[in-house]
Amino acid sequence: MKYMLLLLTVLTAGSSLVLADEPVPTESDYYKLSTFETPEGAVVEASGFQMLPNGKLAICTRRGEIWLIENPFVKDIKQAKWTRFAHGLHEPLSLAYRDGWLYAVQRCEVTRMKDTDGDEKADVFETFNNDWGITGDYHEYAFGSKFDENGDMWVTLCLTGSFTSKTKYRGWCLRITPEGKAIPTCSGIRSPGGMGMNAAGDVFYTDNQGPWNGTCALKHLKPGSFVGNPTGFPWYDEPAVQQAMGKRPQEPQSGSRFVIEADKIPEYEPPAVLFPYNKMGKSASGIDCDTTGGKFGPFENQLFVGDQTHSTVMRVYMEKVDGHYQGVCFPFREGFGSGTLGVQLTEQGSMFVGSTNRGWGSRGTAPFAVERLDWTGKTPFEILEMKAEPDGFRLVFTEPVNPETAAAVDSYQMTTYTYIYQSAYGSPEVDHTEPTITAAEVSKDGREVLLKIDGLQRGHVHELHVPGVRSKNDLPLLHQEAYYTLNYLKK
Template sequence: MKTARISLIAICLGLSAQAQNWMDYYKVENIPSPATVDPQYGGLTVLEDGRIAACFYSGEVEIYDTKTQTWSNFARGLQCPLGLLEDKDGSLLVMQWSELTRLSDTDGDGKADHYQAVFTDFGLTGNYHEFAYGPARDKDGNLYVALNVASHLAGTFPIVRGEFSPIGLEREVFATWTEGDHWETNKHKAGRMFSRVPYRGCIMKITPEGDSSVFAYGFRSPDGIGFDDEGRLWVTDNQGDWRGTSPLCHVTEGSFHGHPASLIWKEGWTRNPLEVPVEELESMRTRAAGLFPQGELANSPTQPIPTVGAEKFGLPKGELIIGDMNQPTLIRFLPEVVGGTTQGTAIPFLSSTAMGIGNHRFAFDEKGSLWVGKTHLTWAGDEGMRKINWLGNTMFIVDRVKLLANGFEIHFNQPLGEKLPGLEVSRHTYDYHARYGSAKIDLKEVNPVESTLSDDRQTLRITLPRIDTKRLYTINLKHASDADGRPLMGDVLRYNVIAPASE
């Protein structure tokens, strides 16, 4: 690649481009929810016939006809459903609090008349924090669900479903948490979040034949689960204990993702996870592919969904879009495989008051419209449904970020304008500990050695003194614009370096 050298002084002299306005490129439309439901969306899916199926916190499954713009009820009486998808036979698989359920309309009247339990092989204690998410389906037809751990803000019911682990605090303490100050005195002995019944904090795999097994360990509140076009399983988790900030995890079979509570369900495990040294847990864990700085990019990330292509939605295929409960923005994630390790770049997307907060569940239809269901569950968030359409206008974006041995190569979908962007680079990490969250630690500004721009002005190469692994790099491309003066949409890049590049 032939390059033209750019002095840092010249970069910093670039004048401001016009302000970012996502509504120049996308239309966000409010879709009225059914009048008879609590309009908090636990799941969305586009059916084979183009209609939209949604499940709601109040227990209904409703179907939206996009042609008539009307809703019809399909099922009622479900318990906190937090995900659904259509099976090959037209039935709907819904992840309830207590089971994965198949809903079938056997007489063709448009309503489910057969409710079948598909998967119940996990425990329940009555703790309010034991949510269940999914399902996601791989190319072989296996289903995957994600199970929350319980919270120390409550105990357990005297009668539970499943084995109660004898590891750690006695069962009697959990069962009597409402009596006097018993639980207030003992709750810290349980850990802030705990797993005392199978398989809390795990990702579960269910085969087409109905056999289930633990697929991965180490999760806290994994509210987002889904596959990309490459067949990779992605799971988001929420900041908290053992979570310095919220991660995006590339999940493979047998992997451990940092929260130790679920390790008690690992075959042969006999130790109290709270007593395992942090250094040992660190040596076991698979680091997150992406990190979302708390309060900046996300607070409580939700569902990851693969993009559908630039011709339909304005973004390249091969990326993920991720929601968040607290921030009025979505997130693009650009994966990169380096030395067999999946890592990558998070970039703000659709940051707008029109987007709002509480963006929980997503589905693309055949035309490329993105349907968004919102929720809050008494925490931060919102209600209702949005439909997002790309207006067809070409926007200026970063479409690829490559890690180099001593820097980064940033590729744009259009040539940079004559007035070059300002450039600020920093890197930091987070503490891995049992306490709730972490401030940024080892935060350092990084002064680039040089920057070079390709002859076609679409590739910016940033050379740094060195690349430190296990660090989140933030690259701010201030005031960047293309040759027509269009601003760079998403000008802060956050690349999570786990593995180093060899060249």
């Protein structure tokens, strides 16, 4: 719904007084959402995407199919042509491409396939790696990355039942080399929802609320690290793990806090970004990075992360402090047809989003959807970046601000809280504080504001609301909320 904003513009030097009722822009004014018509009778619960060298878009589905869209960027999206490339796979959730092969990460293995006779149907299938265990458990999801600069694919394996690790490498991240060899890389995974790389090529995954996860989070998969859930520790006894990872880390103390345990356990890499439960969603999912060179708007090199329950895509800005990633999440786009799962940005500047609600509830009411998000060319007034400073946070905006509104400390509101790091399922928000914003210093160009704050809290989410700031054109922020995870204080 569009709310009305009364804009009064006084023009001097021979100009006239203009009084106009202008609608406040909404998300759809900046990012247009289009829905594909899927083939009749097909259930396309799209979980992963891959652009192919011939310009076609490959889509894998939870039902074990792979589809090709011949003209995915066509203006009239209903004219897109679909062809089924493969079927009979076991819930593939990710796709990647290399040297003529399309790779799919199934529950049980990484499979590669190709079409050798040109009929747009895969006719060669090869097992590339199947070094992990599988049972009949519903939760044994496997997600894969694109290939990294070394030619490795990274795979995250959900715990059996999302609680136990009685099957080999459940709760682990493996790297699969170009030769198909598995290298144990990180422990501590619970229930992944997606994987992706940032602009620097570092690999991240989303993990969902549950034991040892107070809320959903974006986590950095740093080789050799432990990312939070010790249920998979028994696999440290495997010779391959000992060779790649060394000895098992110290067990975290249930009931503690993230940063307290990070200070005690050298291998522990705390969550880079926490997604406050209910506020930003309930089931973090697919990840991709905007490396389109401005074709998708002003958010170059930032990550976009889906949420299945809320049927949304979030936006994430990160920085490194003391050698660790940390950062902030913002709302970005809501209104997807079903529960957001797969997210893929292309060099053409389009974002493809696949969604499903089978087995999981979602705000989007359709059973599944395949959609495309395109930037309209208009720049939204947003907080572009939120950076930690020794005495507060620096906000960078997409457009110059109205300096009077941006300099008023009552234009901003901040609270902090964290989550219990515990073996029990999830956590409420705890340890709430209310920092004092003592000053808001606006830069000369109007693009930055330094918020000086008394009461920064290490290990806390700093929840910021900015209801009072206006752009130089008197527009409010499109999204007024930001959630910064302050694991390490900047010196």
